[in-house]
Amino acid sequence: MFQSALAAFIIKYADQREFITYFKKEWVYQNRNWYLGSSKGSPITNNALESFNRSIKECHTLRERFPLSRFLVVVSDMVKEWSGTYQMESFSNSPSIELKDWTAGYQWAKSGRKVVVLKADSMKKTYLIASSGESTVQFGQDWSSFDEYKQVAFAYWTVELPINKDQWKTGECNCPQFFKDYICKHVIGLAIRLKYVTPPAEAKNIPIGIKRKRGRPAKARPALIVQ
Known part of the structure; x- marks a missing residue:
């Protein structure tokens, strides 16, 4: 289905030659599995990797650039710390429901x-x-x-x-x-x-047709209302 839709998309925008040339090169020939559903069960974002990078910058490098000698010391400290606090996490076989x-x-x-x-x-x-x-x-x-x-x-x-x-x-x-x-x-x-x-x-407790607001539901009612 996706391949047929992709062909129809290219036909629809065939007059946009520069874009279609780029699109076919990058997203048809080189990176074919970019769409949602192409790889069942795989992550769709790199959020976990970005979170890991953030911990390195905030806790170890402090967002500074180091010379090679200093960088090797910092890397050694990071590996020592991570190896000591490593915990095996179980793989989830079902999605979490919020x-x-x-x-x-x-x-x-x-x-x-x-x-x-x-x-x-x-x-x-x-x-x-x-x-x-x-x-x-x-x-x-x-x-x-x-x-x-x-x-x-x-x-x-x-x-x-x-x-x-x-x-x-x-x-x-x-x-x-x-x-x-x-x-x-x-x-x-x-x-x-x-x-x-x-x-x-x-x-x-949310009326039908109304989306739930972000965040944890409030336990306390507004002032002057008896709970």
Whole structure:
């Protein structure tokens, strides 16, 4: 699907010759796996590496440039410190779900959006759900241009959930949010609708249609209101 969409994109912007030449060289021939979903289960950002670099600059080099002799001493100290504080961390096999994710999933579950079973076997079921936007596009509709592809690609999502409800976190979706976080409101919401899981009470205290604000929910009410 991606390769077909890529070809349609190049045709659409063929008159932008300089850009297309650059795009094909950098993102078609040299770096082919740049898009979300190209490598299942892999990190999509280098945040962990940047965090590591930050600790080096703030705790060891203090953002200064050293001559080689001094740099070797600092590196030796870093290795000694890290080797003494190294802790083995277990690899997570399931995504972490934050409160905002629970809230979004719960609100989606309560939206009453139509869900259709596409296929099923002894291990999993595949569900078809319409996206949030209103669309007259039919699922599986053929397309012949990049603009038509966008309409078809974002009109529906497919969600796969295992039959074993205890493994619902291993479910998959083809929406953009899932490719970023490996969890999305569709997987969570469908698990809630199927009674695979019960969302935390805090996820239900936001009115339907309102997004949860960032940060931890406030425990204290405004002044002059009895708790």
